[in-house]
Amino acid sequence: MAVKVGMVSLGCSKNQVDAEILLALMVNNGYELCADPEQCDVVIINTCGFIEDAKKESIETIFEFAQLKAQGKVKVLVVTGCLAERYREELAMEIPEADVVLGIGKNTEIAKAVKEALDGQRVTAFGDKADLPLNGDRVLSTEKYSAYLKIAEGCDNKCSYCAIPLIRGGFRSRKMEDILEEARGLAESGVKELNLVAQDTTKYGQDLYGEYSLDKLLTELCKIDGFHWIRILYGYPDRVTDSLLEVMAREPKVVKYIDLPLQHANEKVLREMNRNGSFESLTALMQRIRDKVPGVVLRTTFIAGFPGETEEEFAQLVEFVRAVRFERMGCFAYSTEEDTPAGEREDQIDEEVRRHRADLVMEEQMGIAFELGKSLVGKKLEVLVEGYDDEQQMYVGRSYMDAPDIDTKTSFVSEYEDVKPGDFVWVEILDSVGYDLIGRQTEPDEK
Missing domain, CATH: 3.40.50.12160 (Methylthiotransferase, N-terminal domain)
Incomplete structure (x- = not known):
């Protein structure tokens, strides 16, 4: 047995x-x-x-x-x-x-x-x-219509608060042919939504091909029959190239969504995190992405309460959130990690203060997110059906604006028959409740 x-x-x-x-x-x-x-x-x-x-x-x-x-x-x-x-x-x-x-x-x-x-x-x-094996057979633990595809492992960024390089080692890309072979297998098995992951997806290919190659990888993935959505997660702001944005804008399969954990917006704090950028440069980058990819959803995460973060530096982070108006965002209280440069600093901030600051950022974002939801009322969104909620007596799914596991849901009623998980349907948004959207299935607009 x-x-x-x-x-x-x-x-x-x-x-x-x-x-x-x-x-x-x-x-x-x-x-x-x-x-x-x-x-x-x-x-x-x-x-x-x-x-x-x-x-x-x-x-x-x-x-x-x-x-x-x-x-x-x-x-x-x-x-x-x-x-x-x-x-x-x-x-x-x-x-x-x-x-x-x-x-x-x-x-x-x-x-x-x-x-x-x-x-x-x-x-x-x-x-x-x-x-650590990067290639090989997988038994998918996600729903059969959605899967993650790891394109690289490890990280060379050495952010001062982060233990990932200690745990996972240096950055190493998978060969493009190996990724494409795995992707074809996923498509043949019924996967329709492909979510690209790595510690730093935007660095993909630099170690193998001498240049950032996420744009080229996306172009090849789009040629594979079966995929309807291809999503970019875990990018790094320094490596968002114009060619990457051009592919995002050009290829219908690449959803207009990019996840770029920024961590902070104050130049001094970013420098102490061993990251680049400033309020001004990051604001300009977000605008450049929006200009080149109309309708793009920007997702990010921040850390509040980094060692030595002053009230003024924290206030600039809140102002940045207010100014950029991210479609999707999370903020976490700084976590002191042993064997990291930030963890060894003596100017650690009280944990209660860290958590309070993170809560303040999320309160700011909540108002932005609720306003965004209201602005979508009357519009039509394509939704990936994930199931049926017996309690609400509504179908539940995600629009292109929402990655699996981390973002919000769209609930909708339908008069159509044979709606099932994995289907892509069009939903007219009738209302927003908190972060989530409510609608009814409809026909797409004629192009």
């Missing part, structure tokens, strides 16, 4: 892609996937170790499944992902309930490690971060 394996993947979509490769490795070695943890022989926890809250969630999840193991419901507990890579032997020593602790450089050995654990051995294995 096949050994049943379950997976809990925490953190970002990039980690989720790793989890899908791990699941395929297990399936290809004869293991059976199981969705119910209490019915699993083996549970793999693909952890996140990015910021303090994520680390706490990872540890809590490990202990939750350790209890199931103590009750005899799980035989083998596997811990991998960013937390395992970052803390290595320390984690293996402090959590003896974990039968396997695997660094990301040893992900290809997961099936072997699980077999050894089932035979009674405890396995801890770590390798070179660059050995």
